[in-house]
Amino acid sequence: MVVESIRLRLTPLVQYRLRIADTCLIHAQRLGEWCGHGPILEEDIALTNLSLDLLGQARALLTHAGKVEGQGFDEDQLAFLRDEGQFFNLTLVEQPSRKASAHAPGGDFADLVLRNFLVATWLKALYGRLVSSSDAELAAIAAKALKETRYHQEHAADWVVRLGDGTEESARRLAAALDRAWPYTHEMFVRDAVDDAAAASALGPRRDELAADWQRGVAAVFSDAKLALPAATPFVSTGSNGVHSEHMGFVLAEMQTLQRSFPGGKW
């Protein structure tokens, strides 16, 4: 027996919130794969703290989004009983991290720290604006999250620089990781109707408004890391619209399996 998925009544302002919540959730999920497998015990502990912080942000944001959506769904129903098409995370965070996907190899530590850096820089810019959201609860969540994200960004930036300006091998791996990740960053700054709705009600910034801040932050660190900014390409990923990469299905299958196979279960 299997539990049926919930169906959300999607409005632009619900989707706007879920884009942030889901990005934190799926990013935390991928980070959790590294627990027990880090390059050194100390860093393992640090990475798990990142995952815990992001999970905390996801829980707060999902609970909040559930209230706004109006059907009374809680954080777990939203995390474990939605179908892929109603998840709105950045496609970047669902890409394979430590573990391989069905026909894609896993990433290495360079992929991990680079992704942490790119996403943390984005979240820092976003939360920085959300602290003045017209929604008091969202503003409060953002204020707490901003403190954590500043640390995440600094931790990740330090690693990007160590790897970029470390050994030949680390520089090579970091450059390869950047090649893989860069096309997915375009999605961070697309402007659409959901963004416009959020801006109109002063709920939060449009994604394109974050671009300048983000580029500045990234460029500074890339310079220290001796990394060249890749050329822009026309590639745009669409996870924010519920159309994901082939990896999302596996992420959700793993994450949701228990709730799906134990109807009425209490945990």
Place this chain on the structure above:
Amino acid sequence: MYTQAMDLAPKEERAKLRSAEEAELEARFEARIDAGDFIEAKDWMPEHYRKTLVRQISQHAHSETVGMLPEGNWITRAPTLKRKTILLAKVQDEAGHGLYLYSAAETLGTSRDQMLDALHSGKAKYSSIFNYPTLTWADVGVIGWLVDGAAIMNQVPLTRCSYAPYARAMVRVCREESFHQRQGFDSLLVMMNEGTDAQRVMVQDAVDRWWWPSLMMFGPPDKDSVHGTQSMRWGIKRISNDDLRQKFVDATAEQAKVLGVTLPDPLLAWNAERGHYDFGPIDWDEFWRVVGGHGPCNKERLAARVKAWDDGAWVREAALAHESRRAAKKEAA
């Protein structure tokens, strides 16, 4: 259970005394032990004491880090966000415990790299319990209840170990450990009391698989344990295997009643005369098989640790290279 190291080590030859001074030092050392003094890192100690502690503490540390893997197996599949959070924090604590212990061991003249080399090459051991697979979510709760429960029993006496850095590390560990057992028990209680029939079946199945291995954690029976006496003299091992195991059975049998699970031992029964629970015979063949490297997951556990370390070599190297370049620039400036 973490003193399995002493039960399983090869018999050590006592080093020949080099001089009258050495004999004097050894006598003074034994007197300090008898007086209940703590030994610190820079104090004189017999080589045999130092070697025993390095093996004991490092294998305890290895147990913690290998111990991250069976429960870590369920992080991505945890059934609620709250349980995922708790599990991440718990597994992270195990890493921390490993770290405190490696740190204590390093005060004795070994290094992290040397200890890891011993683990990865198969020379060093870790607690045999972690060579069993976690097959269901209920396994995670049962590990918290039984395995962490056993660990607590083992660890409290170690807070009074004569070697102070180890004792201090154990104080830190014990403070954090009770969270581990409570979260496991809580998880099982919810499933048993509020959950579905399918969940209850899952819990009972996990108990059936983990009970006997948990009893084996306390090591072979006292009569088969080679190094007990010396370690007890030195305050490294303060309570015998059999005594700890009995204590564990007595406590757990009562806890099982609260949970509403049965323990898979038809001979488990309260003995009013002894004031303890009688229990059935342990399959020591299984114990020696697992300790000897042929348990269900031995190869996978070690392979995972080796892979993480090997895959991380270029990362550790890069960090060092970056720092030495930065330091050189600073010097030159």
Place this chain on the structure above:
Amino acid sequence: MSQNEWPLWEVFVRPKAGLDHKHCGSLHAADAKMALQLAREVYTRRQEGTSVWVVRSSDITASDPGDKPMLFDPMEDKVYRHPTFYKLPEAVDHM
């Protein structure tokens, strides 16, 4: 001993304002900034600290325990028994 090993650092945490920094253990880190960050992650997860100091273990000079005979130990010693804490002349450095 591996030359590629991250150096060892001692960690001192001040639990709250008004109290002293207390030694709580050690960890390996490649540089001072990392050592500080890791010290916070490892030793202050349960809000055990308002301030953290990290010192390279090799920078600590420790006193001699009172009852040790002068015959076997130098007056000022290193806190750990790591062989590499002791810089020897090249002629005998192979030990």
